[in-house]
Amino acid sequence: MSMSTTPFAxxxxxxxxxxxxxxxxxxxxxLSGHGQKAVKKKAQVHTGMLVADHPGDKRGEAHSSICGVVAEVTPECVVITAQKPAEPAEGEEPAKTQADAIDLSSLEKDGLKAALKSLGIDLRVFLRRAELLIINGLNPDPGIRWAEALLENHKATLEKGLALLKVLSPAENIILAAHDAGISLAGASTRAVAPVYPNSVERLLAAAVTGSEQAKGVNVIGLHELYRLGCAAETGLPVTQTVMTVQDKNYLVKVGTTVQALLDHAGISVGEGDRVVLGGPLRGRSLSRLDIGIGKDDTALFVVPAGTYPPVSDTACINCGECILRCPARIRPNLLGRYSEFRMYDKCKDEYIDSCVECGLCSYWCVARRPVLQLIQLAKHQIVLQEQQVTACSLQGETK
Ligand code: SF4
Ligand code: SF4
Incomplete structure (x- = not known):
């Protein structure tokens, strides 16, 4: 993958x-694949209480981030209204306001995995087999600004996360990729990487650190993911907050806070025609409503004023080739977008859709303002579904 695309600082x-x-x-x-039976409507919940478990053995459970009462349980979310617990009657124990902490310090790998799952940590990223572990110390997208702030203000927490990570991961070599070789984290060596987008995209960061596009046995972990692990190590409590850049400031935000409440808190108003983007400007998604809850993996929120960019359209590709020139994976986004549009997913595989690192540069530069990244993501999703169906059919055939 070439690094010669136009950089974004x-x-x-x-x-x-x-x-x-x-x-x-x-x-x-x-909720994302979680069960809906852990709590019922009108149940009293406390901070850190389990509200939905996940059937996957590497996926974290979901917890309440406040004390309150469950107002609704839907397939998408558990709605909780804040409410202080009632005063105890004489002789009664006061109601619980906080989950019990788990001591993770002496757990072996299997016990640690189970404990972290119960604390809401998504283990998939930490358990990938790798000889080299790269901690992504760059801000993920242009505009996001929490990476150095985390390293400066929460270094001890990150280092506790790294100590836990060493129990989970067999990787012997751990490198912090940062814009400045002087930035350090105990337990990792530092490698300087130019702070330009798309160097922060996982596969491109691995290529920048190893010098190889084909490097095997490399795992890249986000700094916010390491911070989450460090918080669990430090407190033994479930994940109930996330780090976020909101416009030009960094916040610690309770999971489930609505986008509207966060914007109000930050003093940001949304005008007619403005776009609210959850995630980075290059890889985030525009929201159609502001009453959705912030998730553990949400790390940025921006309001893009009306008229900043021409609107995305469904006009035809004009074959100008601009997206091909900008693509760091050296594939043909224009063809992928068109094949996806016409549900020709096998053709997408022929055009190396797996090589797409989802950087969003094709959409950004598209002269016709086509949603190229979104079309590619749709095709990838459909291909996964097709492959799951094939596997299910072949398993059924085997059991006949
Ligand atoms: S998102 Fe677009 S530009 Fe980026 S790697 Fe994929 S096809 Fe190429
Ligand atoms: S930049 Fe847009 S219009 Fe131009 S070739 Fe790519 S998809 Fe087509």
Whole structure:
């Protein structure tokens, strides 16, 4: 993959402390494949209480981030209204306001995996087989600014996360990829990587650090994921918050806080025609409603004023080739977009869709303003579904 695409500067040097997000009157804890039977409507919940478990053995459970009462359980979220527990009657124990902590310090790998799952940690990224572990110390997208702020203000927490990571991962070599070789983290060596987008995209970061596009046995972990692990190590409590850049400041935000509540807290108003983007400007998604809850993996929120960019359209590709020139994976995004549009997913495989690193540069540069990245993501999703169906059919055939 070539690094010769037009660079976008990634923010460096913001070391300011994180601002606390709002104390929400309501949270909407997002569910993603979780069960819906852990809590029922009207149940009293406390901070860190399990509200939905996940059947996957590497996927974290979901917990309440506040004390309150369950208002609704839907396939998408658990809605909780903030409410202090009732005062105890004389002689009664006060109601619980916080989950019990788990001591992770002496656990062996299997026990640690189970404990972390119960604390809401998604283990998939930490358990990939790898000889080299790269910690992504660059801000993920242009505009996001929490990487150095985390390294400056929460270094001890990150280092505790790294100590746990060493129990989970067999990797012997751990490298922190940062914009400055002077940035350090105990337990890792530092490698300087130019702070330009798309160097922060996992596969491109691995290529930048190893010098090889074909490097095997490399795993890349986000700094926010390491921070989450470090918080679990430090407190033994479930994941109930996430780090976020909101416009030009960094916040610690309770999971389930609605986008609207976060924008209000940050003093940001949304005008007619403005776009609210959850995630980075290059890889994030525009929202059609503001009452959705912030998830554990959400790390940025931006309001793009009306008229900043021409609107995305469904006009035909004009074959100008601009996206091909910009693609760091050296594939043909224009063809992938068109094949996806016409549901020709086998053709997408022929055009090396697996090589797409989902950087979004093709969409950014598209002269016709086509949603090229979204079309490619749709095709990837459909291909996974098709392959799952083939596997299920062949398994059924085997059992006949
Ligand atoms: S998102 Fe577009 S530009 Fe980026 S790797 Fe994929 S096809 Fe290429
Ligand atoms: S930049 Fe847009 S219009 Fe031009 S070839 Fe690529 S997809 Fe087609």
């Amino acid at each position: 990634l923010i460096c040097g913001d070391r300011s402390a994180f601002i606390n997000g709002p104390e929400p009157a309501e949270v909407r804890i997002p």
